[in-house]
Amino acid sequence: MQYQELADDIVSGVGGKENIISVMHCATRLRFKLKNSQKAQTAALKDNPGVIMVVESGGQYQVVIGNQVAEVYRELTARHALDNQNEAADNAAPQSLFARFIDLVSGIFTPFIGVMIATGIIKGLLALALVLGVMSADSGSYKVLFVASDGLFYFLPILLGYSAGKKFGGNPFVSMAIAAALVHPMILEVLQQQQQGNALTFIGIPLEVLNYSSSVIPIIFAAWVSSLIERWVHPRSPSAVRNFTTPLCCLLITVPLTFLAIGPAATWLSRMLAEGYLWIYSLSPMIAGAVMGAIWQVCVIFGLHWGLVPIMLNNLANFGHDTLLPLLMPAVLGQAGATLGIFLRTREAKLKAMAGSAFTASIFGITEPAVYGVTLPRRRPFIFGCIGGALGAAILGFWHTTIYSFGFPSVFTFIQVVPNSGIDASVLAAFAGAAVALVFACVSTYLFGLTEPAAAVAAPPAPVSPPTNLTRRESVVSPMAGDVIPLEQVKDETFASGLLGKGAAIIPQSGRVVSPIDGVVSSMFRTGHAIGLTSVQGAEVLIHVGLDTVKLDGQYFSPKVANDQPVKVGDLLLEFDLDAIKAAGFDLTTPVLVSNSDDFVDVLTLSRTAVSEGAPLLAVLK
Numbered sequence: 001m002q003y004q005e006l007a008d009d010i011v012s013g014v015g016g017k018e019n020i021i022s023v024m025h026c027a028t029r030l031r032f033k034l035k036n037s038q039k040a041q042t043a044a045l046k047d048n049p050g051v052i053m054v055v056e057s058g059g060q061y062q063v064v065i066g067n068q069v070a071e072v073y074r075e076l077t078a079r080h081a082l083d084n085q086n087e088a089a090d091n092a093a094p095q096s097l098f099a100r101f102i103d104l105v106s107g108i109f110t111p112f113i114g115v116m117i118a119t120g121i122i123k124g125l126l127a128l129a130l131v132l133g134v135m136s137a138d139s140g141s142y143k144v145l146f147v148a149s150d151g152l153f154y155f156l157p158i159l160l161g162y163s164a165g166k167k168f169g170g171n172p173f174v175s176m177a178i179a180a181a182l183v184h185p186m187i188l189e190v191l192q193q194q195q196q197g198n199a200l201t202f203i204g205i206p207l208e209v210l211n212y213s214s215s216v217i218p219i220i221f222a223a224w225v226s227s228l229i230e231r232w233v234h235p236r237s238p239s240a241v242r243n244f245t246t247p248l249c250c251l252l253i254t255v256p257l258t259f260l261a262i263g264p265a266a267t268w269l270s271r272m273l274a275e276g277y278l279w280i281y282s283l284s285p286m287i288a289g290a291v292m293g294a295i296w297q298v299c300v301i302f303g304l305h306w307g308l309v310p311i312m313l314n315n316l317a318n319f320g321h322d323t324l325l326p327l328l329m330p331a332v333l334g335q336a337g338a339t340l341g342i343f344l345r346t347r348e349a350k351l352k353a354m355a356g357s358a359f360t361a362s363i364f365g366i367t368e369p370a371v372y373g374v375t376l377p378r379r380r381p382f383i384f385g386c387i388g389g390a391l392g393a394a395i396l397g398f399w400h401t402t403i404y405s406f407g408f409p410s411v412f413t414f415i416q417v418v419p420n421s422g423i424d425a426s427v428l429a430a431f432a433g434a435a436v437a438l439v440f441a442c443v444s445t446y447l448f449g450l451t452e453p454a455a456a457v458a459a460p461p462a463p464v465s466p467p468t469n470l471t472r473r474e475s476v477v478s479p480m481a482g483d484v485i486p487l488e489q490v491k492d493e494t495f496a497s498g499l500l501g502k503g504a505a506i507i508p509q510s511g512r513v514v515s516p517i518d519g520v521v522s523s524m525f526r527t528g529h530a531i532g533l534t535s536v537q538g539a540e541v542l543i544h545v546g547l548d549t550v551k552l553d554g555q556y557f558s559p560k561v562a563n564d565q566p567v568k569v570g571d572l573l574l575e576f577d578l579d580a581i582k583a584a585g586f587d588l589t590t591p592v593l594v595s596n597s598d599d600f601v602d603v604l605t606l607s608r609t610a611v612s613e614g615a616p617l618l619a620v621l622k
Contacts, residue, residue: 006050007076015039025073028368032061044523053372059103120407122149124415157219170227182212218266274318289397293389296331329409330392330437336362337438338385339370341445350496365410384444392437399429476618478611482506502603503593513574515567528557547587
């Protein structure tokens, strides 16, 4: 699917540009802040082949794309003139305090989290090079690479000043200037004088200077205060001079206030937070590891993992190391192991291909494709991955495995747990815990994670009749004339995997689509290539004419119904030029799915041969 078309579909699906307050992206998902999430067409977005999953959590409407999210984000912001500059809009729907906290944290840290991970990996490689004797700490090569890895973290307040300023709706360059004042070299000189007993004052008020390099919380509070001052001063300043009087007032008030009150108070709070975490961790590192290893992927699903990022960075800023982040690495490798188990077990070509690519992404810390596309839909593999993560993290907790540079959990964590003093038992525990998580999840999934036989027969199955003991059923007739093929034979892994729902596929013989149910048109796609219907009994049916036909942008398609229009079985929904679409090089295989299959006992295919319009196709068992 072209990224331009997918971007258009997503904007339409979230309620249009006018419903978007802001949008940003992380490694795999677009994170929208919407004025009214009720206007979003979640079912239509989930049915889009370019979307893996839709999650609403932490005050954000999250559309999971996968590894191509950056390309989709670029097209989306360019084509619709969207960015995250309107964070301070006050017409958004009310949110809970926790949702606002998650939204705040993710908005501040997401823009540069990838660069932070990269610098953490460099720092880990340098530590490994020192241990192996490949490089000397006195060499020029080491010093250049060290500043490349440490510069961002040392001047972290400046980056946080920019992103926090934007998040709070203030001028980000003003908050950057405040942050630069906090880490200015002269402040370190004042700190040395203060330690020697030469106390300084600011207009007669005793000045307590602290080292704010690498700090996290002080600049966030300072940026918030600056934004409040800016919102009060800006409208009250003459328009001819407000461009410099507003920043002037912000700097003159916020910088002294930060050194006198905000900085010391925030530093005390950050130390209490760090000491509080250490106290909890010290009660039982093994139990702490088991809990974090078990729940980390659940937090990722709902976007709640951002709430832990400030704790990790705060630990690094206060102690120079962190014991929380290593506990999360087995959780990631547990899902990777479950995905590998499915890859080794399944005989379905589409599922095997999807599991293989998802496994590769998982070991590098990107687990969303594995979770949403492979393990979570089959439930037991996801549970086995969480159990493996708990077992592995318990081992890391028992041996107090520690990380010395920031990064999200992945295979690169192994080099970040190596101290400058050399490899010790805690490092070996990291390898042991990771191996336990991956192997346990892989073996358990291989043996018990899938219901399909290890050696599935490739011959087409015989027609299925509904069980006689299930009397409640809903019939979905064929919406077109053509040849029926199993869904797993569709040459599109999104449909073939069953992620979008159970059903069948039809190779059409004519250019007509009729209603397979009595119900209502829930979604007539803008390009006319797909139709969503909801039956009077609750089945949500998706008819997707052809593969990748969204690229035609409506050409050769002629819809005959509109959204929310009631329909009966046999009513004409759509006409399309079959020959022209074939000539354009598109596969006309048409999946017919029950997209809410999980709401029912099963969805059975009643025909495996040629069908005519209105002939029995699917049985929805309740």
